[in-house]
């Protein structure tokens with residue numbers, strides 16, 4: 001028997017004449033693997049290397065601005081985006097009482113989402129002049145196609161699914177609309193970067209990155225948590241009316257950031273600043289309600305409880321990011337310029353390492369079927385499970401402190417501290433990837449053992 005808040009294991013397989021064995025939909029593992037590959041080969045690898053290149057400690061100083069943009073987009077589109085798309089495409093049909101999305105849709109869509117990441121990692125940063133511009137345009141157009149595909153799948157499921165008034169539906173619907181909006185915005189990014197020989201204008205790129213963090217990613221962070229996390233901690237999921245205020249602030253903030261992309265100078269900075277203020281307040285208000293920032297996850301099995309600290313740390317980091325966004329955004333509105341860069345850098349990385357990275361690792365352990373067997377084991381969590389938490393916590397502290405201090409210390413000190421944080425977080429994600437592989441192998445073995453037991457001696461159904 002499973003208790004409320006626990007994700008039950010599939011019942012043992014039953015074989016017999018006319019009985020179809022249930023097939024587990026495993027394409028989410030492809031999305032997870034692609035997100036991990038993008039993080040380890042791209043986003044986090046660049047996080048460790050690019051700050052060293054920027055200070056000439058390793059080769060590549062002339063490529064540094066291109067590597068920074070590549071790092072940002074690989075993290076948002078590859079690490080966060082692929083994970084959010086994969087989990088949303090798996091979970092939303094279940095929440096909405098629909099059949100799983102078939103592999104003939106999810107597999108080609110995964111290919112479409114991965115293609116622009118390959119261009120962003122292997123072409124855009126390494127080319128020059130018109131060739132770099134053309135590669136950026138291709139990356140933008142491919143990104144647009146993939147985002148439109150995710151929006152179409154989620155929109156279809158939500159439109160045909162059971163109706164209801166829970167908060168997660170509103171966030172999932174808003175998230176799907178944002179994936180649709182991301183399509184023309186990504187093509188626009190490609191167009192602007194093509195004009196800049198592969199580099200989009202800094203303010204335009206920054207506003208789009210924040211809009212993506214709040215819109216297509218942020219809505220799912222609040223939506224998926226609101227359905228399950230309060231239950232883990234013994235609370236009821238917050239009703240839609242309670243989440244309406246944070247949802248409006250989050251989406252209003254993302255909308256203002258998009259409007260800022262169309263302007264230049266002081267007007268753009270003021271609008272983007274106002275967007276950061278609204279989005280930041282939305283996070284500070286919404287994360288403690290939809291997720292949890294304190295308490296014990298006593299409704300989880302004892303074996304799964306340690307994973308809840310990822311969720312707590314992620315949400316606390318998200319609230320800190322929200323406060324810094326509000327402070328940095330206020331300074332931008334007041335000055336009509338790109339003020340408070342250290343606050344915004346720290347906020348971006350508290351958000352990226354907190355409600356994105358720590359939450360990905362925590363929620364994967366708590367709800368991904370691949371860890372279902374591990375969640376029932378009686379042994380205590382091993383080092384493969386414990387080390388990523390502490391490594392990420394250290395990386396988060398160092399990266400946020402380096403960002404906050406960037407106005408006061410030398411450029412080299414800021415960048416070298418960042419490189420240390422980058423190496424620690426790469427290691428954390430690498431260890432997690434090894435644990436996913438181990439879980440996939442164990443899961444196969446355990447399911448085979450259950451099946452053998454169900455068949456009994458002589459291979460006959462029991």
Ligand code: HEM
Nearest residue numbers: 047051068069072075209352353356395399418421422425
């Ligand atoms: C410890 C891990 C990380 C390190 C060391 C790191 C390092 C850096 C550095 C040095 C910059 C350039 C700052 C500047 O020159 O102004 C940067 C920018 C950025 N980072 Fe990270 N980062 C990390 C993790 C992340 C994560 C997890 C995300 C998002 C999920 C992220 C998103 C971004 C974005 C969007 C930018 C701005 C890119 C642009 O200007 O186009 N980073 N990061």
